[in-house]
Amino acid sequence: MKIPLNIWLFLLMKKSYKKEIMKGKILVTGGTGYIGSHTVVELQNSGYEVLIIDNLSNSGADIVDNIEKITGIRPEFEKLDCLDYEGLERFFQKHEDIKAIIHFAASKAVGESVEKPLLYYRNNLVSLINLLELMPKYHIEGIVFSSSCTVYGQPDQLPVTEQAPIKKAESPYGNTKQINEEIIQDTVKSGAPIKSILLRYFNPIGAHPSAHIGELPIGVPQNLVPYITQTAMGIREKLSVFGDDYNTPDGSAIRDFINVVDLAKAHVVSIDRMLSNKQKEQVEVFNIGTGKGLSVLELITAFEKATGVKLNYEITNRRAGDIEQVWADPEYANKELGWKAETSIEDTLRSAWNWQKKLREKGIQ
Numbered sequence: 294m295k296i297p298l299n300i301w302l303f304l305l306m307k308k309s310y311k312k313e314i315m316k317g318k319i320l321v322t323g324g325t326g327y328i329g330s331h332t333v334v335e336l337q338n339s340g341y342e343v344l345i346i347d348n349l350s351n352s353g354a355d356i357v358d359n360i361e362k363i364t365g366i367r368p369e370f371e372k373l374d375c376l377d378y379e380g381l382e383r384f385f386q387k388h389e390d391i392k393a394i395i396h397f398a399a400s401k402a403v404g405e406s407v408e409k410p411l412l413y414y415r416n417n418l419v420s421l422i423n424l425l426e427l428m429p430k431y432h433i434e435g436i437v438f439s440s441s442c443t444v445y446g447q448p449d450q451l452p453v454t455e456q457a458p459i460k461k462a463e464s465p466y467g468n469t470k471q472i473n474e475e476i477i478q479d480t481v482k483s484g485a486p487i488k489s490i491l492l493r494y495f496n497p498i499g500a501h502p503s504a505h506i507g508e509l510p511i512g513v514p515q516n517l518v519p520y521i522t523q524t525a526m527g528i529r530e531k532l533s534v535f536g537d538d539y540n541t542p543d544g545s546a547i548r549d550f551i552n553v554v555d556l557a558k559a560h561v562v563s564i565d566r567m568l569s570n571k572q573k574e575q576v577e578v579f580n581i582g583t584g585k586g587l588s589v590l591e592l593i594t595a596f597e598k599a600t601g602v603k604l605n606y607e608i609t610n611r612r613a614g615d616i617e618q619v620w621a622d623p624e625y626a627n628k629e630l631g632w633k634a635e636t637s638i639e640d641t642l643r644s645a646w647n648w649q650k651k652l653r654e655k656g657i658q
C-alpha cells in the first residue's frame with residue numbers, strides 16, 4: 294500500500310516533535326511496583342520517555358493501564374527478569390538510546406529475607422550486577438539506586454545525616470542494600486564510565502491522589518499503613534502496635550513517613566542532576582525523608598483525624614528487629630537536589646485511604 298505524502302510528512306513531524314519535547318529515555322526496573330509506578334508517572338509528567346521492565350513477581354501488568362490513565366501516556370513495558378542477563382542484553386540492543394536507569398526491582402520483605410536469605414541475595418545482588426555490567430556497553434550514563442534508611446540501623450544521633458556510620462544490618466534484606474551500595478561504589482571506583490545516585494528512603498507511605506496507583510501488599514501487610522487501611526476497611530480485625538515502652542514521648546516507635554509522590558519526585562530531580570552533569574561526585578548519597586519523626590500512635594491519631602474512621606488497635610510486645618526511632622536530616626537533599634517533601638501527613642493518609650476504598654470498589658481487597 295502506498296502512503297500519501299501528507300501522511301508521511303505528518304508522521305515525520307510527529308517523530309521530530311516527540312524528540313524535541315522528550316528529555317531522554319529512562320529505564321525503570323520494577324516500574325510496575327509501588328514506588329516504581331509513582332516514579333514513572335512523575336518522570337512522564339516531567340517530559341521523560343519511560344521504559345519499564347518488571348518480572349511481575351510483586352505487581353501486575355494492569356499498572357501500566359493505570360499509569361496511562363493518570364498521564365495519558367502509555368509507558369513501554371516488557372515482562373523481564375533482571376536476573377536474565379541475556380534477556381537484558383537483548384532489551385538493551387532493542388533500545389540503544391537509554392540515558393539512565395532507576396533500579397527499583399528487588400525483593401523487599403524483611404521477614405521473608407530471614408527465612409529465604411539466598412533468594413534475597415541472588416535477586417537483589419545479581420540484578421544490580423547484571424545492570425552494572427551491561428551499562429557501559431550500551432552507553433547508559435548512570436543509575437539511581439533505591440537504598441534505605443535501614444543502613445543506619447539505630448543511629449547514635451538524630452536526625453540522621455548521610456555521614457552517619459553504617460550499622461550492621463538486622464536482616465538479609467537490609468544487608469543487600471548495604472552490599473548494593475558498596476557494589477556501586479566499587480564499580481565506579483574501578484573506573485567504570487558510570488555515575489550513580491543512591492537514595493536512602495525513609496518510610497514511604499500513601500498513594501497517588503488519583504487513587505489509580507498505590508501500595509498493593511500481597512497477603513498480610515508487612516507495613517504499617519496498609520495494615521491501618523485494611524483494619525479500617527474491616528479486612529483485619531485489629532492493628533497491633535508493637536511496643537509502648539520505647540524511650541520516646543508516647544512510648545511507641547518513631548519513623549519518618551514520606552509521601553510516595555514526594556519520594557517519586559526525588560527520583561526525577563536526581564535524574565535531572567545526573568543527566569545535566571551537576572553531580573559533585575560520581576556517586577552521591579541523599580537521605581529522602583521529611584525531617585520529622587512521627588510516632589506510631591501519632592500516625593494512628595492522624596489517620597483517624599484525616600479520614601474520620603476510628604481504628605481498632607491494641608498494644609502488643611515489641612517486634613524483633615524493630616529499631617526505636619529514626620528520622621532524616623534531609624537538608625543535603627533539600628539544598629543540592631532542590632527537593633523537599635511537601636505533602637502533609639493528613640493528605641498522605643487520606644490518599645492511602647482513598648486507594649484502599651478504590652481497591653474495595655474493584656473487589657480486590
Ligand code: NAD
Pocket residue numbers: 322323324325326327328329346347348349350351352373374375376396397398399400401416420439440441442494495496497
Ligand atoms: P515493590 O515490590 O512494590 O516493587 C518492586 C518491583 O520489582 C515489583 O513490581 C517486582 O515485581 C519487581 N521485581 C522484583 N524482582 C525483580 C526482578 N528480578 N526482575 C524484575 N522485576 C523484579 O517494592 P517497592 O516498595 O516499590 O520498593 C521499590 C524499591 O525500593 C525496592 O528496591 C525496595 O527495596 C526499595 N525500598 C522500599 C521501601 C519501602 O518501604 N517500600 C523502603 C526503602 C527502600
